[in-house]
Amino acid sequence: YIDESKKDKTEKVAIIEPDFERFELIFDTNLFNLNDKALKGLTEFLKYIKNLDKNYRILVVGNADRVGKELYNQGLAMKRADIVVNYLVQNGVHRDFIEMRSVGEDFPDIITRDNFSNPNNRNVSLYVLEGHGSFRAYPLPLLENIVYKKEVEKARKDLGLWNLACGAPAT
Numbered sequence: 001y002i003d004e005s006k007k008d009k010t011e012k013v014a015i016i017e018p019d020f021e022r023f024e025l026i027f028d029t030n031l032f033n034l035n036d037k038a039l040k041g042l043t044e045f046l047k048y049i050k051n052l053d054k055n056y057r058i059l060v061v062g063n064a065d066r067v068g069k070e071l072y073n074q075g076l077a078m079k080r081a082d083i084v085v086n087y088l089v090q091n092g093v094h095r096d097f098i099e100m101r102s103v104g105e106d107f108p109d110i111i112t113r114d115n116f117s118n119p120n121n122r123n124v125s126l127y128v129l130e131g132h133g134s135f136r137a138y139p140l141p142l143l144e145n146i147v148y149k150k151e152v153e154k155a156r157k158d159l160g161l162w163n164l165a166c167g168a169p170a171t
Contacts, residue, residue, distance in 0.1 A: 021048070022147050023126040025084065029067065029117060032079035034087065038124075042084070045126055046091055056128050058093065059135040059143075060084050062102040065121035066114050074104035084124045099135050 023045045025038040034042070049056060062081030064073035081100050089095050105121070127143060129135060135143075 019131075020127050020129045020143070020146075022143075023048070023128075025124045025126070026120070027080055027122045027124070029065075029122065030076070032076055032083055034083060038084075042087055042091075046088075046093075049093070049128060052128075052130065054130045056097065056130050057135060058088070058098045059125075059127040059129065060088075060098060060100045061125040061127070061140065062100075062104075063121055063123050063125065064105050065117050066105045067117045070105060074102060077104045078102035080122075080124050084126070101140065103140060 023041060025034075025041045027038060028035055049058070060081045062077035062079070062084075064077040064080075066073070068076075081102050085095075085098055085100050088098060127135065
């Protein structure tokens with residue numbers, strides 16, 4: 001009886017990272033309309049989701065660089081996300097499969113000082129989560145961290161340093 005009472009009876013919680021893909025659309029300074037590059041990226045995105053044989057959810061996240069006032073950038077990022085959502089819906093994606101967020105200049109891809117323009121931060125990120133799940137359970141910093149880890153792992157593989165990433169010396 002004493003041995004049994006000392007055992008940890010709390011349920012084990014499995015932490016499962018979401019399995020998703022990320023696409024990025026770059027916008028011109030101070031604009032929220034779709035340029036040629038963004039339209040090409042959306043075409044590739046639509047081809048990708050058309051070939052999925054599973055259910056999926058899409059998260060659209062609008063971003064802005066640090067040029068201009070923070071409140072203006074928040075609105076600009078929202079307009080960017082909104083135009084992408086509208087484009088997806090007009091091209092056959094059901095609105096119920098799309099979640100939208102706007103972070104303005106709060107989660108930049110590249111950290112810069114105020115009033116510094118960086119095209120990598122003027123974007124809309126598109127995340128595709130396969131299955132019936134929702135992005136609501138995943139805070140944006142977690143998704144960005146997972147993207148960063150995937151990109152580092154890919155770069156290490158491309159450079160032949162994958163064994164170092166796994167803790168083993170490179171051969």
